[in-house]
Amino acid sequence: MLILYNIIIFIFGLIIGSFLNVVIYRLENGEKIVNDRSRCLSCKHILNWQDLIPVFSFIFLKGKCRYCSNKISIQYPLVEIMTGILFVLIFNFQFSIFSEFSIFNFQFLYLLFLFYVSSTFIVIFVYDLKHYIIPDKIIYPAIIITFIYKLFEILKFNHWELIGNWKLEIGNLTTIFNPFIAAILAGGFFYTIIIITKGKGMGGGDVKLAFLMGLILGWPVILIALFLAFILGSVIGIFLILAGRKKMGSMIPFGPFLIIGTFVGLFWGEKIIKWYLNLIN
Ligand SMILES: [Zn+2]
Known part of the structure; x- marks a missing residue:
């Protein structure tokens, strides 16, 4: 059961990491945090869901945009992987302190907070x-x-x-x-x-x-x-x-x-x- 939790949390971390990349980009460019669809930073082509899978898209596309072949920054997969790893570490760190973990108690709130x-x-x-x-x-x-x-x-x-x-x-x-x-x-x-x-x-x-x-x-x-x-x-x-x-x-x-x-x-x-x-x- 623990390994399953870890896998789910890692994938959740990758997805959040992908969102954090968007947050960073929008901070850099002064756009609102939630608006519009994701685009290639070079050619502005709207990206498909296949282009937006954390880490995998980067590997599959060999770090280049599908439409204009310009390089995609290594920041994107790195942030995604780091978020995944950190979430797993936090979860396990949490787990070693409280032996009974359940989504119905305050430990879950603490986990979300972290x-x-x-x-x-x-x-x-x-x-x-x-x-x-x-x-x-x-x-x-x-x-x-x-x-x-x-x-x-x-x-x-x-x-x-x-x-x-x-x-x-x-x-x-x-x-x-x-x-x-x-x-x-x-x-x-x-x-x-x-x-x-x-x-x-x-x-x-x-x-x-x-x-x-x-x-x-x-x-x-x-x-x-x-x-x-x-x-x-x-x-x-x-x-x-x-x-x-x-x-x-x-x-x-x-x-x-x-x-x-x-x-x-x-x-x-x-x-x-x-x-x-x-x-x-
Ligand atoms: Zn492009």
Whole structure:
């Protein structure tokens, strides 16, 4: 049964990935997210369903448009496959925590929430990589939905006793508002960097993204994600400079590193923290 779930979720991820490509394209070209039929980007020919099957169409057409033979960007199949893989990872990560999975409980809501958030991250990843911008149209809805979801989570599962007892001591408050505290700390941290570096190192988009990461991951997992992002960013930045692809002080988008950090935090954050605590004790 588990393998069947995985296959269905992977295919679902491919389809969502295909939609995310459309979202990215429309963001780049300022069109509304839902309108019109899909067209070839070069010759504007309307595409058939055979041209729009995720990944397979790309392979079958050898990466070229059926009508004008112009190249189709590798971004399309890559985004589709990455979405598929991420959805499967999220599902299994979810499954290892909750042994009984059913579409009729809150774990299903959590799964949908994670699918939504990771879709958002994939769009931001690609867009920031290509254009050095984190689009407000994508990040603001994600922050609002995550905020509402976290409020709901607080009320629903976690802390009714704490709230019900009215023993709102500092310890209880920090437990209840953990995601919000993590969000403010992470966002504030990036905001401080911007002020100190006068906006050279980071952009306003990174502040919003860090805030969103804090909401999703909470404290202390957010630390793992940020730490990883900075390590990865430095290593790859140095590598690009050495390889002659970038100059010292030139722009490298930081969003993709933050997003990789977020996924690592989401999947393995708790384990890394336990491992680290064992190490220092
Ligand atoms: Zn074409």
